[in-house]
Amino acid sequence: MFHWLEKHPFFFAVAVFVVISFAGLIEILPNFAQASQPVVGTKPYSTLELAGRHVYIKNSCNACHSQLVRPFKSETDRYGHYSLSGEYAYDRPFLWGSKRTGPDLMRVGNYRTTDWHENHMKDPAAVVPGSIMPAYRWLFKNTADIDTAYAEQVTVNKVFAVPYNAEIPMADGSKSTVKLAATLEEAHADALEEAKAIAADMKDQDVKDAVAAGQIPEIVALIAYMNSLK
Amino acid sequence: MNKLMVFGVVFVAALLGLTWVIAGGQMGDDIVNKLAMLGAVATATIAIFVALKYIRQMQTDKASGKLADENWDGIGEYKNELPFGWAVIFLGLNIWAIWYFLAGYPVNAYSQIGEYNEDVAAHDAKFEAQHANMDEETLKEMGGSIFIVQCAPCHGLQADGIDGKAANLTVRLEEKTIKHVINNGQGMLGYPAPMPDRNGLMNMNTNALITDAEIDAVAKYVAGGMKGTEGADVFAGTCAACHGPDGKGMEMVAPSIADFNPTLVADVLKHGKKGAIGAMPAFNNLTEVQVKALGAYVTDLSK
Numbered sequence: 001m002f003h004w005l006e007k008h009p010f011f012f013a014v015a016v017f018v019v020i021s022f023a024g025l026i027e028i029l030p031n032f033a034q035a036s037q038p039v040v041g042t043k044p045y046s047t048l049e050l051a052g053r054h055v056y057i058k059n060s061c062n063a064c065h066s067q068l069v070r071p072f073k074s075e076t077d078r079y080g081h082y083s084l085s086g087e088y089a090y091d092r093p094f095l096w097g098s099k100r101t102g103p104d105l106m107r108v109g110n111y112r113t114t115d116w117h118e119n120h121m122k123d124p125a126a127v128v129p130g131s132i133m134p135a136y137r138w139l140f141k142n143t144a145d146i147d148t149a150y151a152e153q154v155t156v157n158k159v160f161a162v163p164y165n166a167e168i169p170m171a172d173g174s175k176s177t178v179k180l181a182a183t184l185e186e187a188h189a190d191a192l193e194e195a196k197a198i199a200a201d202m203k204d205q206d207v208k209d210a211v212a213a214g215q216i217p218e219i220v221a222l223i224a225y226m227n228s229l230k
Numbered sequence: 231m232n233k234l235m236v237f238g239v240v241f242v243a244a245l246l247g248l249t250w251v252i253a254g255g256q257m258g259d260d261i262v263n264k265l266a267m268l269g270a271v272a273t274a275t276i277a278i279f280v281a282l283k284y285i286r287q288m289q290t291d292k293a294s295g296k297l298a299d300e301n302w303d304g305i306g307e308y309k310n311e312l313p314f315g316w317a318v319i320f321l322g323l324n325i326w327a328i329w330y331f332l333a334g335y336p337v338n339a340y341s342q343i344g345e346y347n348e349d350v351a352a353h354d355a356k357f358e359a360q361h362a363n364m365d366e367e368t369l370k371e372m373g374g375s376i377f378i379v380q381c382a383p384c385h386g387l388q389a390d391g392i393d394g395k396a397a398n399l400t401v402r403l404e405e406k407t408i409k410h411v412i413n414n415g416q417g418m419l420g421y422p423a424p425m426p427d428r429n430g431l432m433n434m435n436t437n438a439l440i441t442d443a444e445i446d447a448v449a450k451y452v453a454g455g456m457k458g459t460e461g462a463d464v465f466a467g468t469c470a471a472c473h474g475p476d477g478k479g480m481e482m483v484a485p486s487i488a489d490f491n492p493t494l495v496a497d498v499l500k501h502g503k504k505g506a507i508g509a510m511p512a513f514n515n516l517t518e519v520q521v522k523a524l525g526a527y528v529t530d531l532s533k
Contacts, residue, residue, distance in 0.1 A: 003300070027335065071346035073353055078379065080515055082346065110515075115508030116384055119395050127392060128383060201508060 038089035041171035044153075044162045044178050045090060045228065048191040048216070051149035052225025055218045056095070059136065066097035067106045067229070080107040090162055092152075102133055109230040114201040117223045122204075136219075140207055144221035150187040153180055195220045198227075238282045245274045361519055366526060373527025376520050380513060389531050397507060399531050401453070402489050408449040410506035412440065418504060419485055419497040425472070435467035444468070452477065452487055490532050492525025499524065 005012045045053060056062070069075050071082040083106055088094045112120075119126065122140070124133040156162040157180055164180030181187035192211070198220050199211040207217050249270050257263045295308040312320075364372070378387065384396040391398035398404060412431065417424020431440045440448075444464045451461025452469075456477055466475065469487070474480050477488035485494045499521055502512035516524070 006300070071343055073346070073349050076346075076350075082343075111380075111511055111513065112383075113509040113511055115395070119392075127395065129387060 035085045036089065037086050039084050039086035040169050042087050042089055043168055043176060043228075044156075044164055046178055046190075046194060046224070047146060047149050047153060047181065047187050048144075048194040048221050048224045049228045050152055050225075051144040051146050051191065051216070052218075052221035052223070052228075053095075054145060054149060055139065055222045056225060059139075061105075062095045062097045064097075064099070064101035064133070065103065065105045066100050067094075067104065068096040069104055069106045075104070079104050080110055090156075092156060092160075105226070105229060107230055109227045112226065114198055114223050114227065115203065117226055118202050118204060118219070121219060121222075139219040139222060140204055140217055142218045143210075144191075144216045144218045146188055146191050146216065147184065149191075149221075150181065150184055153187075191216060191221075194224060198223055234282055234286060238278050242274050242278050245278075246271060249274075357519075364519075364523075369523045369526040370530055372520070373523035373525070376516070376524055377527055380516070381524070384510070389528075391507070394507065396510070397505070399490070399528055402532055403453055403487060405449045405453040407506045408452050408487075409445055412445050412449070416505070418501050419494075420501050421484060422482060425484065431468055433464060433467040434471070435463055440464070440468055456488060490529045492522060492529060495525040495528045496521050 005015055067083075069079045069081065069083045076082055088096075116127070120128070121136045123135050124131040153162075153164060157164045164178055167175040167177055170176050179190060181190050192214060195211050195216045199208050202208065202220075202223075204219075207219060210217050211220060249267070253267075257267065293308070295310070297306045298309050300307065361368075361372075377385075377389070381389070381399075384392075385399055386392040386396070389399040397407070411425070413428050415425050415427035415430070428440055428445070432438070433440050433444060444461075447461035448464040448469065449461075451458065451465055456462075456465070465477070469477070472480065472484035473487050474484075477486065479486035479488075479491075479494075485497065498510070499513045499516060503510045
C-alpha cells in the first residue's frame with residue numbers, strides 16, 4: 001500500500017489530508033452536531049413574528065443592535081443567559097450583528113413590554129434620555145407584509161423541515177405548538193388575531209383603528225417579534 | 231588533536247569570551263546569573279562538539295548497507311534502522327495520544343463556558359462576602375444603582391414614570407391606578423386570594439356593592455395619602471377588611487396601599503404586573519440581595 005502511495009502523489013496527498021483531518025473531524029463534528037440542535041424551548045416564529053422579523057431586517061436594526069449575549073459576567077448581568085447556538089436554529093438568516101451602537105436584543109422580550117416599545121419607537125429620547133436612536137414613526141403607518149412571512153414559513157417548513165404544527169418540548173416540560181396556516185387567508189386571519197392581542201396593550205389610536213379594520217401596521221408585527229425574543 | 235578539534239576549542243572560547251565581555255559586568259552576586267553563565271558554557275560546549283562529531287562523520291563515512299527496493303532514476307536509498315531515540319519518542323507519542331483522546335481533551339480541555347462559570351462563582355463569593363451585613367444606607371445606595379440600570383428605562387431616572395409611560399414610584403398610588411384596580415380587580419402579586427373586581431367589592435357601611443361615586447371618593451382619599459374625611463368611610467367599609475384600617479396591608483391577604491415596602495417591591499419584581507398603564511415584566515434575574523436593595527431604595531423614594 002505504502003509503496004503504491006509513494007508512486008502516486010495525488011492519492012498520497014489525499015491520504016495525508018485524511019490523516020490530518022481525522023483529529024479535527026472527531027473533535028469538531030460531534031460537538032457541532034450537538035450544538036446545532038434547537039435548544040429545548042426554542043420555537044419557530046409565528047406568521048406575525050416572522051413579519052416583524054422582516055421589518056427588523058428591512059430597517060437594518062441589526063446594524064446597531066446585536067442578538068448575541070457573550071459569556072461574560074457583565075453581559076449576563078445585563079442581558080440574561082449567554083446565547084447558545086441551538087437558540088438560533090430557526091433564524092434564517094441569524095441576526096447576530098457585529099456592532100453594538102445600541103444594546104443587545106437577544107432577550108429583550110424578557111424585560112421590555114409592548115407599551116414600552118410603542119413609546120420608544122415613537123420617540124426614543126423621551127424614554128431613554130440621551131438616546132441617539134432615531135424615531136421610527138413610519139412603522140405606525142406602513143402595513144406589515146404577511147404574504148412574504150407566510151411564504152417563508154411554508155418554504156422553511158418544506159425545505160428545512162422546521163417543525164410547524166408539531167409538538168415542541170418547552171423548558172418547563174410542557175409541549176407547545178406553532179401553527180402553520182393551511183391557506184394564505186387563514187394565515188392572515190391568524191396574524192390578525194395575534195395583532196389584536198398586541199394592539200390591545202397599545203395606546204396609538206391609529207394603530208388600534210387599523211387593526212380593528214383588519215390591517216396590521218408594521219409596528220405591531222415588530223413588537224410581536226420583540227416580545228418573542230426571550 | 232587534529233585541526234578541527236583545535237578550531238572547536240577556539241570557537242567555544244571565543245563564544246564564551248564574547249558572552250563575558252557583553253554580560254560579565256552585570257554578573258554581581260546573583261546566583262541566578264551564575265547559573266545562567268554556567269548554562270551558557272554547557273550549551274556552547276555541547277553544541278560545538280556535537281556539530282564537530284557530525285562534520286567528522288560526514289568527512290569519513292563510507293556508504294554501506296543494504297539498498298531499499300525503490301530506486302528513482304538510478305538513485306537508491308539505504309535501509310537504515312530507526313534511530314533508538316526516534317523509536318522511544320514515537321512510542322511515547324502513541325501513549326500520549328491515547329491519554330489525550332480519552333482524558334486530556336474531553337476532561338482537561340479549555341472551555342469558554344468553564345471560564346465564565348469560574349468568573350461568576352468568584353464574583354458571587356466576593357459579592358456575598360462584601361455585602362453580608364449591609365446597613366440601610368448601603369442597601370439604598372446599591373438599590374439606586376440597580377434602579378438606574380434595570381428600572382429607569384421605563385420608570386425614568388427620576389422614578390416619576392416619564393409622563394405616565396410607567397408607574398410613578400414617587401407616590402404609592404395614583405387615582406387612575408386605584409380606579410383601574412377597583413374596577414378590574416388585581417391578582418398578580420402572588421397572594422392566595424386575588425382582589426375581586428367591583429362586582430365583588432361590598433361596602434359594609436351601606437351593605438351594597440361599591441358605587442361610582444364611592445370609587446371616586448375612595449380613589450381620591452387613597453391617592454391623597456389617606457388624609458381628610460372624604461372617602462374615609464368608604465375605605466373603612468370596603469378596603470380596610472383586607473388592606474387594614476391604616477392601609478398598610480396584611481400578611482398573606484393584601485399588600486400595603488399606604489406606602490411602598492420591601493415585601494411589596496419583591497412581590498412585584500417576582501411576578502411582574504399589569505395595570506392601568508401597561509405591563510411590567512417579572513425580573514427574576516435579580517439576586518436576593520439586589521431585590522432587597524431595590525426594596526429599600528423604592529421604599530425610600532415615596533417617603
